[in-house]
Amino acid sequence: MTLQRSIEILSDLIAFETVSSDSNLDMIVYLTERLQALGARCIETRDEAGAKANVFATLGPDIPGGILLSGHTDVVPVADQDWTSDPFQMVRRDSKLYGRGTCDMKGFIAAALAFGETLDTSKLTQPLHFAFTYDEEVGCLGAQNLVNDLSERGIVPDIAIIGEPTEMRVIEGHKGCFEYTTRFVGLEGHSSAPDDGVNAAEYAARYIGKLLELRHILKSHAPADSRFEPPWTTVNVGRIYGGVAHNVIASKAEVAWEMRPVQSSDAELVRTTLSDYVEHILLPDMQAVYGDASISQDAVAEVEGLEPMDDNAARDLVAELTGANGTGVVAFATEAGLFQRLGVHAIVCGPGSITQAHKADEFVEIEQLDMCCRMLDRLGRRLIA
Numbered sequence: 311m312t313l314q315r316s317i318e319i320l321s322d323l324i325a326f327e328t329v330s331s332d333s334n335l336d337m338i339v340y341l342t343e344r345l346q347a348l349g350a351r352c353i354e355t356r357d358e359a360g361a362k363a364n365v366f367a368t369l370g371p372d373i374p375g376g377i378l379l380s381g382h383t384d385v386v387p388v389a390d391q392d393w394t395s396d397p398f399q400m401v402r403r404d405s406k407l408y409g410r411g412t413c414d415m416k417g418f419i420a421a422a423l424a425f426g427e428t429l430d431t432s433k434l435t436q437p438l439h440f441a442f443t444y445d446e447e448v449g450c451l452g453a454q455n456l457v458n459d460l461s462e463r464g465i466v467p468d469i470a471i472i473g474e475p476t477e478m479r480v481i482e483g484h485k486g487c488f489e490y491t492t493r494f495v496g497l498e499g500h501s502s503a504p505d506d507g508v509n510a511a512e513y514a515a516r517y518i519g520k521l522l523e524l525r526h527i528l529k530s531h532a533p534a535d536s537r538f539e540p541p542w543t544t545v546n547v548g549r550i551y552g553g554v555a556h557n558v559i560a561s562k563a564e565v566a567w568e569m570r571p572v573q574s575s576d577a578e579l580v581r582t583t584l585s586d587y588v589e590h591i592l593l594p595d596m597q598a599v600y601g602d603a604s605i606s607q608d609a610v611a612e613v614e615g616l617e618p619m620d621d622n623a624a625r626d627l628v629a630e631l632t633g634a635n636g637t638g639v640v641a642f643a644t645e646a647g648l649f650q651r652l653g654v655h656a657i658v659c660g661p662g663s664i665t666q667a668h669k670a671d672e673f674v675e676i677e678q679l680d681m682c683c684r685m686l687d688r689l690g691r692r693l694i695a
Contacts, residue, residue, distance in 0.1 A: 313679060313680045315424040316423075316679055320400060323420055324412065325400075328383050328411070329385055330444075330445055333362055335361065338365050338444075341383075342354070345369075345426070345440060348369060351372070352366070352367045353365070353367070353459070354366075357451070362452065364441065364443045364456045365440075367439065369429065369437070369438045373437060375436055378654065379425075379471055380471065380645060381415045381416070381441075381442055381472070382447070382452065384447050384452075386410075386668045393671055395409075397672075402676075406675055408672065413662025413674040414662065415473055417682070418474075421661065435694070436468075438693060439467050443645065453645040457648045460652060467654050468654070469624040469627060470624060470646065470656040472658045474664070475660050475663055476659055477678065478659060481616075481640050482657060483537065483639035483640075484615055484641065485543075486569075486571045486614050486615035487613045489567075489612075490566070492565045492606070493564045494517070494562065495562055495606075496508030496563075496596060497599065508559070508599050509559050510560045514563035514564070516592060517565060518547055520587050521547060521565075524545055525544070528544070528576055530542075532572065533573060536572055537638075538641065543573070543576035544570045547566075548568060549565070551565075574614070574615075613647060613648070614648060616644065616646040617647070628659050642664060661678035661682040
């Protein structure tokens with residue numbers, strides 16, 4: 311029954327076109343109304359514009375701790391993808407459910423809601439929390455807002471299950487994802503007199519050279535027991551922009567880059583090294599010619615990794631619920647590291663495969679959704695007195 315109810319709810323969720331560039335408020339209203347109908351105490355947090363929101367809800371006793379089921383409501387765009395059916399209308403074909411977000415990750419949200427409907431909340435011995443967030447796909451912005459709010463309120467669940475698609479494997483670690491855009495402003499001029507100007511493109515190139523030096527250094531910092539592939543922190547230059555013509559000194563340039571740290575010390579090394587390089591070498595060189603030259607940086611996303619821990623109650627619980635004989639790590643980032651920063655034991659486990667995410671004809675296997683429902687049903691039996 312829980313599986314069928316999950317499929318029905320999933321059909322509703324797919325119909326909400328919650329692409330990250332758009333509002334998710336209609337879906338949040340839907341989720342909040344369903345949770346409140348179960349007797350949940352709900353907290354809403356919005357972005358600065360008020361166009362997007364998280365909902366955090368609690369069933370059961372009003373005491374510290376508890377179990378958190380978490381998922382993001384936003385999905386990636388469908389533009390320029392060749393779908394064989396309407397991406398925002400769930401379609402069942404054979405053993406698969408198709409639609410944008412079926413596996414990433416509205417399938418888990420649907421299963422969590424259906425699970426909540428089965429519970430006699432008066433018998434819960436500890437709180438059961440739900441967290442449904444905005445803008446995970448563009449930097450985990452909603453979860454950062456939510457975690458800050460929970461910290462201020464003193465709400466710290468004991469365990470968090472983040473239902474990203476892992477084929478119901480228990481994932482206890484993933485790399486972080488730190489994305490930046492670094493901008494250089496120099497002085498335009500004629501290319502025949504390069505010393506009279508400040509070439510922003512050239513300084514951007516020197517900055518990229520430092521990034522590549524760090525990339526090499528980070529390989530030697532890989533922990534001996536790293537389970538990631540590759541085992542070290544990576545650095546990638548994703549986009550370079552600058553200049554207007556062959557014969558004009560470039561007055562503006564920007565570099566879009568990222569790092570995926572396996573440990574927080576690597577992220578700090580990169581940020582400190584680059585900051586010192588800019589402050590003590592690049593910027594003084596630029597301003598010696600043009601006092602108004604500048605280097606600035608926007609943090610697009612700073613998503614902490616989920617660091618494997620010897621003591622992880624979430625890992626132990628979900629391994630028991632799923633019958634897993636082992637755990638793994640993945641390269642893609644999730645919101646789990648943010649909850650770990652809050653002091654929550656966190657794990658990633660959910661229905662579907664990451665290989666189906668972000669593609670045309672995204673789908674989740676019904677068998678995967680059923681496995682998730684059965685895991686949650688077993689969790690329910692542990693939460694009832």
